[in-house]
Amino acid sequence: MNRVEPNVYELSTPGRPSHRFPDLDVPFAELPDKMLRDHLELPELSELEVTRHFVRLSQLNFGIDTAFYPLGSCTMKYNPKVNEDAARLPGFAHTHPLQDTKVLQGNLALMYTLQEWLAEIGGFAGVSLQPAAGAHGELTGILILRAYHQDRGDPDRKKILVPDSAHGTNPATTTMSGLSVIELPSDKRGNVDLEALRTECDDTVAGLMLTNPNTLGLFEEHVEEVIKLVHDCGGLVYGDGANMNALLGVIRPGDLGFDVLHYNLHKTFSTPHGGGGPGSGPLGVSEALLDYLPGPIVDTVEPGDDDLPPLYGLVMPKKTIGRVKAFHGHFGMHVRAFTYIRSYGKSGMRDIADHAVLNANYLLAALRDTYHVPFDRTCMHEFVLEGRFEKAPGVHALDVSKRLMDWGFHPPTNYFPLIVQEALMIEPTETESKATLDAFIEAMKSIAQEAEDHPEQLQTAPHTTAFGRLDEVQAAKELVLCCRPAELSTAET
Amino acid sequence: MTYIPHTEAERSQMLAAIGVKSLDALYADLPADVRFPDLALPEAASEMEVMEDLQLLAEANLHVRQASCFLGAGAYNHYVPSVVDHILRRNEFYTAYTPYQPEVSQGTLQVIFEFQSLITFLTGMEVANASHYDGATSLAEAAILSLNHHRGKRTKIVLSAGIHPQYREVLRTYLQGQPLAIVGDGSLADDPASHIDENTSMVAVQYPDFFGNILDLEALGRAARDYGALLCVVANPIALGLLKPPSEFGADIVVGEGQPLGIPLSFGGPYIGFFATREEYVRNMAGRLVGETVDSRGQRGYVMTLTPREQHIRRGRATSNICTNQGLMALAVTAYLSTVGRAGLKQVAELCYHKAHYTAQAIDQLDGYELWNRDPFFHEFVVRCSRPVAEINEALLDHDIIGGYDLGQVYPELGEHMLIAVTELNYKEEIDDFVEVLNEQG
Amino acid sequence: MKFPNELKYTESDEWVRVEADSATLGVTDFAQDQLSDVVYFEVVVQVGDKLSKGDAVGILESVKAAADLYSPVSGEVTEINDALPDNPELVNSDPYGMAWMLRIQMSDPAELEQMMDAGAYQQNTEERSG
Secondary structure, eight states: OOOOOOOHHHHOOTTOOOOOOOOOOSOOOOOOGGGBOSOOOOOOOOHHHHHHHHHHHHHTBOOTTTSOOOBTTSOOOOOOHHHHHHHTSHHHHTOOTTSOGGGBHHHHHHHHHHHHHHHHHHTOSEEEOOOOSHHHHHHHHHHHHHHHHHHTTOTTOOEEEEETTSOTHHHHHHHHTTOEEEEEOBOTTSSBOHHHHHHHOSTTEEEEEEESSOTTSOOOTTHHHHHHHHHHTTOEEEEEETTGGGTTTTOOHHHHTOSEEEEOTTTTTOOOOTTTOOOOOOEEEOGGGGGGSOSOEEEEEEOOOSSSOOEEEEEOOTTOOOOSSSTTSOHHHHHHHHHHHHHHHHHHHHHHHHHHHHHHHHHHHHHTTTSBOSSOSOOSSOEEEEOOBTTBTTOOHHHHHHHHHHTTOOOOEESOSTTSTTEEEEOOOTTSOHHHHHHHHHHHHHHHHHHHHOHHHHHTOOOSSSSOOBOHHHHHHHOOOSOOHHHHHHHHO | OOOOOOOHHHHHHHHHHHTOSSGGGGGTTSOGGGSSOOOOOOOOOOHHHHHHHHHHHHHTBOOTTSSEEOOOTTOOOOOOOHHHHHHHTOHHHHTOOSOOSGGGBHHHHHHHHHHHHHHHHHHTOSEEOSOBSSHHHHHHHHHHHHHHHTTTOOOEEEEOTTSOHHHHHHHHHHTTTSOOEEESOSSTTOOGGGGOOTTEEEEEEEESOTTOBOOOOHHHHHHHHHHTOEEEEEEOTTGGGTBOOGGGGTOSEEEEEOTTTTOOOGGGOSOOEEEEEOGGGGGGOOSOOEEEEEBTTSOEEEEEOOGGGSHHHHGGGSSOOOOOOOHHHHHHHHHHHHHHHHHHHHHHHHHHHHHHHHHHHHHHTSTTOEEOOOSOBSSEEEEEOSSOHHHHHHHHHHTTEEOOEEGGGTOGGGTTEEEEEOOTTOOHHHHHHHHHHHHHHO | OOOOTTOEEOTTSEEEEEETTEEEEEEOHHHHHHHOSEEEEEEOSOTTOEEOTTOEEEEEEESSOEEEEEOSSOEEEEEEOTTTTTOTTHHHHOTTTTTOOEEEEESOGGGGGGSBOHHHHHHHHHHHHO
C-alpha cells in the first residue's frame, strides 16, 4: 500500500476558498507599490483539506500515546492531558509578555513557585526559567562559569573537562562559549577515570561537565571525589540534568556539590516532546553563582501578609550574563511542569524515580543473558546493551531497532554513547506497566534468536510499517530541502 | 495524582526478578549521607484540585481577550484559526520526539519539510532550517554562521539600533566568549552602513524595524556586498505577506520570530525562530534540516539530513550546540500558513496595515501626541506623548485597554514615546475608544 | 583493506605520496570504510596558500560522520583536485588514486619522518578497530 501523502503545495488549488478574516472596517491607507511583493508562493487549501492532510501525516508518526517509546536519554514518559488544558487556560495562553506585571500576578506567582520547587528538588539556591531547551541551559551554565572566573580575576581558566560518554551538546556548548574541551576517558565500571581527572585538574580548569547518572545509566560511584578534585583546583562542576528522572526525591545534585545544573522540563517533568521541541531547560545554581543568572527572574518585590499575597516582579540579577532569550522562557512549558509537580507532590517525586529505576532494572535483568551488557551493574533509569551477535556478524544495532518497529515498539537510542560499540540505550520510564515491559522483553529475545536464524529479516526490517528504510545517502547528495519548482508549476496550472 | 501503573503485587514480582528485596536496595551506589531528602514541596493533589489551583492563578491575570491590546514589540496578538490547535493536539505529533527513526516519523518529517518550504518561499530565500528557539536566538545563530563562513577571520558584527533590543542583548550574551566587536547600535542616529568594513562579518537590520518602519534596504545590501559582509534581515513574517521579501535587497540570511503565524502569546513562549539563507551557506547553518529521498520500496519520503554539522556527531566542532528545535511550533506555523493560504496571509497583512494607519492618523491629530515615524510603517508605529507613557498606560488599563510599549525603558532618547501595534483583532470601535482615552490623557 | 607500501600515513588517517619535494595528500582506505558513503568533500585552502604542519585543509562528510583533514607537512598548496567535490564517492571507490585531494610543495621534508609506514599504520588501524 502506498502511504505517500502529497505535500501542501501539491494539494493546493488556485482560487480555492479558504479561511476568511473580517472585512476591513476602516478606510484604506495609501500603500506604495514599490514596497509590495509581486508574488507569494503559499498554498491554497480548504479547511477540510488541511485537516485531512495533517491527520493523515499524524498517522505516519509514532508517539508515546501510540505505544512504548524506550528512547534512552529522552525520558519518554506519559504526558498528562491535564497539563495541556492548564497551559491553554486563557489567563495563561493569552497574556502578552510585556504587559504590566501588576496585572500578571498569576503568571509571576506560578513562575516564582516553579523556581522555588525546582531549586528545592535539585538542592540549589536559585533557578532561572529562561533557557529554552537542555542545550540552551548548558550554554547558559557554561557562560555563567566563565563569567564567575572572569569576575574573580581568573580569566585564564579556559578548560572544560568533558567525559567521553557525554552528550554531544556538552563539547559543542563549550566551544560556543569560547572555552576549550578536554575529553576524559571512562574507567572499566563506566565512571569518570579518576587518574585522568587528577592529571587534568590544574589552575586552567574552568569546570567539569558531568551527567549523573551518566549516559550509560550508571550513577558515578566516586561522584563526591570527582567534585572535590575539581573544586580543589578552583573549578566548578556543571551538571547535565538530562537524567534527573532517576534522582527525584532520591538525591539532590546540589547536596552532592554540583554548582550548576539544567533541568529538562520535557524529560523529567512530563512536558511533551512535540516532535523535537519546544523543550525547556531551566537552570539551577548555588549561592555563589546566583548573581550571574540570566534575567529577568521572578522575585517578590513586596512581601505578602495574612490578607494579601506578595507582589511579584521581574528582576535582573546583579552580575547577570544577560538575556539568553527574548521574554521569559517557554512559559507554556512552565505551566505544564508546575501542573505535574503539583499533581505528584512531595511523596510523588520519589515514586517517579523509584519506578523509573525499577522498570529499567527489571528490563536489564531480563535481557542481560541475551544481549551483551558492556558495563553490567545496577543501573539507574536506563541502561545500555550491545546490539551485536557473535553468531550473526552481519547484524547491527540498527537492524535490531528497525525490527522492533515490526513488533509495534519505538526503537531505543542507537549508537550512543559513543564509547559502546553498537549501543542500544533503553529507558522505559516509570509510566510503563509490567505487561508492556514483558511484551518488550519477548520482542527483544525473539529478535536476538532471529538474528541467528534469519538475519535478513532484521537487515531488511521494518516490514510492517508504512515506510521502509529511507535512503539517507540520496538525501544528502541531492539535497532537496524545499518543495521543488516542478511541483509548484504543476500546482499553479 | 499519579500516572505510575504498578500494583503492589507487580512491584514485588519485579523486585524478585531483579534479585533485590526493596526499592531502596537499587540505590546502593549512591552516597548514603544525602540519600532520600525530605523535600519541602506541597502534598500530592488530585487532578480536580490541581486544576482549581491553576484556574485561580490564570484568573489573577488580565489577558488580551478581556481587553483591547495595542501592545506588540516583538509579540503580536493575532487571530489563530481553530483548526490549528486541533492539529497541534494530535497525540502522534505532540508525544513524539525528534524523528531519529524515519520509518515511523514521516509525519513529523514531512511537516518540517513543508515548514522549510513555506519559510523559504515567504522569505524569498533558497533554504530554511527546521527552526530555532525564537527570533532572538535565530539572530545570534546568524552571527555565528557569518563567523564560521569567514572562518573566524572577521571579528566585527554590525547591528542596527532598530533591531529589537532584546534580540541584540541575546546576541551579545551568546557571543560574550568570542573576541568580537559588536557595534552600530549605540544610538538611533547611527547608520549601520557607515560601520561596514573588510573586517565585518555580518550586518543585521530589522524589517520592518522595531519602530514599525519599512526601510529600503537596497543601499545597505550593496554596502554589505561591497565588503563581503553577510546581510542578515530580521523580518516580521506577517509583513512578508505584503511586502517585498528581503531576498530582493540582497539578504544573505533572513531570520525572525514565527509567533505571529498561529502561535498564542503565552506570556512570551514557546515561540519559534525561523532561519533562511542561501544554499551556499547551508553547511554552516545550525539546527535540523529535513531532506527528500525515497524508501526501500521506492516511495517518496523524508529524513534528517546534513547531520554531520550537528553536535551529536561533530561534538566540539559543531556549527552550534542546538539539539531540540521547536518542532510543535513549526507544526503550528505550517498548519496556520496552510489554512490561511496565499490570500489569507495577504489579507491579514493588509488589515494590520490599514488599521494601524487609521489609528496613527487619529492619534496624530490629538493635542499632546505626534506621530514620530517619517518612513512608511507596517502595523506598528511610535507616538510622542507629552506625559510619561507609564502614566498613560495606567489610565488605559482602567478602561480595559492594554497600551503600547514604553520606549523610554530601553531607548534613552525616546522618553515619553509609545510604540503602538495594531492587528486584525483590533476593531474600529476599540481603536476609536483607545484614541478617545488617549485624548483624555493628553 | 589496502595499505600501499609506497605511502606514508598519519594517525588521523591521511596518506601522503612523495615525489621529490611534492607531497600528494588523500585519506586512507580505512578512513573511507569507517565513514561509509562519502557524500561531501570540501577543500578549505586555495592554491598558493602557505600551510603549517597540522593545518586543516579539508572536510569530508558521510551521512553519519564528519572528518576534518589536516596537512601532515608544511609548505605551499600547488594543486587541488577539482573533480572531487562533484564526485565525493571517489573517496570510497578509489581512495589512493582518483580521490587524491591536494598537492603541496614541501618546505620541510624532514617532517615526513614523523609519519608511519604502511606496516605501522596497518597495525595502528587494527588496534583501533579492536
